[in-house]
Amino acid sequence: MAAQAKILIVDDERDLVDAYVRLLQRAGHTCLAAFDANEAIQLIDAESPDLVITDLSLPDTSGIEIIRHIRAKSATTPIIVMSGHNTPELNNAAHAAGANISLLKPVSIAELQRVIVEALGR
Amino acid sequence: MAHENGTHKLTEHGALNHVPMYRSRPVRIALYYALGGLIWVAMSDRVLSLMPAHSYTLNRLMFVCVNALLLYLVAARYMKTIRISVAAREEALVRARGYFESSVEGIVSADSNGMIRQLNPRGQDMFGYHEMELVGQPIEILVPQRFHYRHEAHRSAFFAAPRSRSMGRGMEIAGRRKDGSEFPVEISLNVVHTHRGKLVIAFIADITERRAMEREARRNETVDALAAVAAGIAHELNNPLAVMASRIELMLASDQDLSAQTRDDLLVLQKNIERASRISHNMLSLARQRPGSRQTVDMNVAVEEAMLIVGAEPKGVMLRYETSLDRSLPPLMAEPTGIEQVLINFILNARDAGAHLIRIETAAAPGRPGYLRLSISDDGAGIPRDVLAKLFQPFFTTKAKGTGLGLWLSQRIVQDHGGNIAVESEVGKGTTFAITLPTMSEASSERMTLPRDDRPPPQVASAQSGRSGR
Numbered sequence: 001m002a003a004q005a006k007i008l009i010v011d012d013e014r015d016l017v018d019a020y021v022r023l024l025q026r027a028g029h030t031c032l033a034a035f036d037a038n039e040a041i042q043l044i045d046a047e048s049p050d051l052v053i054t055d056l057s058l059p060d061t062s063g064i065e066i067i068r069h070i071r072a073k074s075a076t077t078p079i080i081v082m083s084g085h086n087t088p089e090l091n092n093a094a095h096a097a098g099a100n101i102s103l104l105k106p107v108s109i110a111e112l113q114r115v116i117v118e119a120l121g122r
Numbered sequence: 123m124a125h126e127n128g129t130h131k132l133t134e135h136g137a138l139n140h141v142p143m144y145r146s147r148p149v150r151i152a153l154y155y156a157l158g159g160l161i162w163v164a165m166s167d168r169v170l171s172l173m174p175a176h177s178y179t180l181n182r183l184m185f186v187c188v189n190a191l192l193l194y195l196v197a198a199r200y201m202k203t204i205r206i207s208v209a210a211r212e213e214a215l216v217r218a219r220g221y222f223e224s225s226v227e228g229i230v231s232a233d234s235n236g237m238i239r240q241l242n243p244r245g246q247d248m249f250g251y252h253e254m255e256l257v258g259q260p261i262e263i264l265v266p267q268r269f270h271y272r273h274e275a276h277r278s279a280f281f282a283a284p285r286s287r288s289m290g291r292g293m294e295i296a297g298r299r300k301d302g303s304e305f306p307v308e309i310s311l312n313v314v315h316t317h318r319g320k321l322v323i324a325f326i327a328d329i330t331e332r333r334a335m336e337r338e339a340r341r342n343e344t345v346d347a348l349a350a351v352a353a354g355i356a357h358e359l360n361n362p363l364a365v366m367a368s369r370i371e372l373m374l375a376s377d378q379d380l381s382a383q384t385r386d387d388l389l390v391l392q393k394n395i396e397r398a399s400r401i402s403h404n405m406l407s408l409a410r411q412r413p414g415s416r417q418t419v420d421m422n423v424a425v426e427e428a429m430l431i432v433g434a435e436p437k438g439v440m441l442r443y444e445t446s447l448d449r450s451l452p453p454l455m456a457e458p459t460g461i462e463q464v465l466i467n468f469i470l471n472a473r474d475a476g477a478h479l480i481r482i483e484t485a486a487a488p489g490r491p492g493y494l495r496l497s498i499s500d501d502g503a504g505i506p507r508d509v510l511a512k513l514f515q516p517f518f519t520t521k522a523k524g525t526g527l528g529l530w531l532s533q534r535i536v537q538d539h540g541g542n543i544a545v546e547s548e549v550g551k552g553t554t555f556a557i558t559l560p561t562m563s564e565a566s567s568e569r570m571t572l573p574r575d576d577r578p579p580p581q582v583a584s585a586q587s588g589r590s591g592r
Contacts, residue, residue, distance in 0.1 A: 019368035084360030106364035
């Protein structure tokens, strides 16, 4: 049971990131936050998070780039895509790049917790 | 018999066009032989005088014989030509009659006074008249009243400078049936010259179906555009919704003491955000691209799964489910999430109608080999007749919290799978939705070879108004 993990959340919606960070910290996780892809990639290189939750539409580049960056480094780090868009094209692109799970916003914290546990348990 | 009459007239016109062709040849042949005869007459005395004059009578006899032979040859040749030309003429007539009677377009001819001379069987079907009722009537009888004045002017202009053309280019033109109803038509005009004057032949195509298809295509375009807008809005809404939902969760999960009232208020907010996101997700699924990949789906299993998903939600009233599932049904080739969405939509609808009993039945579709029939019946409020007609329209809803997309989406999904939905409802008694879908049975190959006409129209759903309101 890998309940405690270092989790990186990437989303340009600061209010959302802030809430998820607090909720996940309450659940005992260590949380990192990034608001664009550039920041996220730096944090991934510096901190090597156990799990990454990312949006797909980011101000600088697509979340797909982050997924590719992670997969270039690690084949196993679980990647959860959490997006307001769920077109099959976007989903397929994310999964082709290496994402494990995709969720459509809004995601309740209970649902997110369940998915995190599932992803870490793999 | 009207047709016989008609063909006779046509033969007349048809024949007239061919006169020079088959009459010129016998005339030519006769001329050749006559010329030959003349030369013989002129020369015969001299030729005969050159011969030893054994007997003048014998010579005379010979002259007569040669002339008789000549005449016989001319006559035989002429008769043969006549026979050939008559056969050709008859064949041309039969052909013309075939064209006339089997044409998928209506054909009507009129003289220069605008009087109808002929109408082919298709035209009779189209306009609902018998030919005999129309011959001698002004052509305007087939034109809606409001166009009469203009039509007469056009007709005069056309006869003044006749040429083949399509009628009313760029305009919507209509035909008028015997019962007064109108239908959209496309007409091309042609002129033939007969010994009795000019004759206009109009070829008329009933384009009701094409117009309907164009309307449907335009409607689909509008709906697609609306769906794209709705999905765009939904995308934009998802982020703020997520922010609100997460903040409320944060507050509810905090260690600070919340008054019971505040906790209650937060729960109400949470519930409404869930509702808003359900609407948003519904709108997103509108803009769903092409349906996802298909796999074998057991309808009975799909029903049981849908009931599990829906049944988990609490409901204040007593509600009972009754199922009758035919386990021998072959599977479908379908998109599982689509089928699940349809089932959930119908079950939720039945529940929202205030049903106490929901009956779900699967069976082979009666009278349609290779299809299964899934029916979902409830004993709820029933659907009034006027609502029934609009049931499957997008954004139409009678529910305070409905998006008006559930049934529309369901219908689209079912149609995508080659099926259709029928509904029967009686106010106060309940509603039955019957979904017919093709299965993967062997019979399905048989189904493919059925003529198109055997398939029920896709609009069965909205057309069957059931017993309500009677």
